[in-house]
Amino acid sequence: MPELPEVETYRRFLEEITLHQTVTAVEVFDAHVLAVDADELRRELVGATVTGTHRLGKNCFLQLSSGRLLVLHFGMTGDVGAYRHDYDRPRFTRVALHLREGLRVAFIDPRKFGRIRLADSVATFQQAKKLGPDALDLTAKQLQSALGRRKTLLKPLLLDQRLTAGLGNWIVDEVLFQARVHPERPAASVSADEAARLHAAVQLVLRTAIAQEANYRQFPASFLIHAREWDEAPEPQSDAHHHCPRDRSPIVKKYVGGRATYYCPVCQPAPPDSHSAA
Numbered sequence: 653m654p655e656l657p658e659v660e661t662y663r664r665f666l667e668e669i670t671l672h673q674t675v676t677a678v679e680v681f682d683a684h685v686l687a688v689d690a691d692e693l694r695r696e697l698v699g700a701t702v703t704g705t706h707r708l709g710k711n712c713f714l715q716l717s718s719g720r721l722l723v724l725h726f727g728m729t730g731d732v733g734a735y736r737h738d739y740d741r742p743r744f745t746r747v748a749l750h751l752r753e754g755l756r757v758a759f760i761d762p763r764k765f766g767r768i769r770l771a772d773s774v775a776t777f778q779q780a781k782k783l784g785p786d787a788l789d790l791t792a793k794q795l796q797s798a799l800g801r802r803k804t805l806l807k808p809l810l811l812d813q814r815l816t817a818g819l820g821n822w823i824v825d826e827v828l829f830q831a832r833v834h835p836e837r838p839a840a841s842v843s844a845d846e847a848a849r850l851h852a853a854v855q856l857v858l859r860t861a862i863a864q865e866a867n868y869r870q871f872p873a874s875f876l877i878h879a880r881e882w883d884e885a886p887e888p889q890s891d892a893h894h895h896c897p898r899d900r901s902p903i904v905k906k907y908v909g910g911r912a913t914y915y916c917p918v919c920q921p922a923p924p925d926s927h928s929a930a
């Protein structure tokens with residue numbers, strides 16, 4: 653699933669190929685991914701120039717010279733591509749934007765959970781979707797005050813897009829591991845020092861993932877992600893991959909708030925009154 657690091661990689665790609673380019677045509681191959689009327693989309697895009705790009709959480713924006721924005725959400729399997737000729741069009745291209753200089757931008761999405769829409773501004777979109785600040789912009793102070801008020805468990809809270817936009821399942825596990833905090837700690841029990849560690853870990857994990865263009869297998873050996881079972885094309889792994897990179901303890905997998913969660917029981921001690929020791 654495209655998480656924040658993938659979407660930032662897509663944004664950089666789109667910035668590179670679309671900035672200052674004028675859209676000359678819009679081809680819709682499958683309207684399923686449109687959350688806007690196809691004719692309205694054409695009216696807005698054809699003749700417009702891309703004047704900038706933005707990202708908020710897992711949403712990517714193309715700023716249009718008309719003043720409005722094209723919003724791309726990549727769902728489960730969304731991706732972007734570029735091509736010049738029909739015969740090179742990537743498989744599963746659902747929508748293509750033709751640019752004046754000849755390149756075409758493909759919105760690719762095999763499973764069609766992605767969505768394309770229009771917005772008047774990033775702020776109005778953020779408000780309508782009830783999204784918190786982007787995870788890379790979240791300050792230590794904002795994080796600490798958000799945690800301090802809540803009795804909910806830490807992991808589901810960090811996944812709540814109203815607190816901060818763009819933290820997905822594996823990212824939160826990695827953040828908690830890097831900060832050495834148990835996923836089932838009540839949020840309000842997190843100390844100021846732990847909140848500062850969580851904030852630093854959000855920055856570390858996201859910046860590492862973006863720097864590697866979301867090629868997870870290239871992450872540092874100190875990352876928990878190597879101990880996860882990969883959803884796609886599972887390959888036989890030696891047991892070594894399922895041990896903590898710090899202390900070699902077996903990594904625990906359990907469901908927290910309905911989400912598969914991986915943590916080290918040694919580095920991330922359980923809260924005293926939880927049943928999670930079992």
Ligand SMILES: [Zn+2]
Nearest residue numbers: 896899916919
């Ligand atoms: Zn450990």
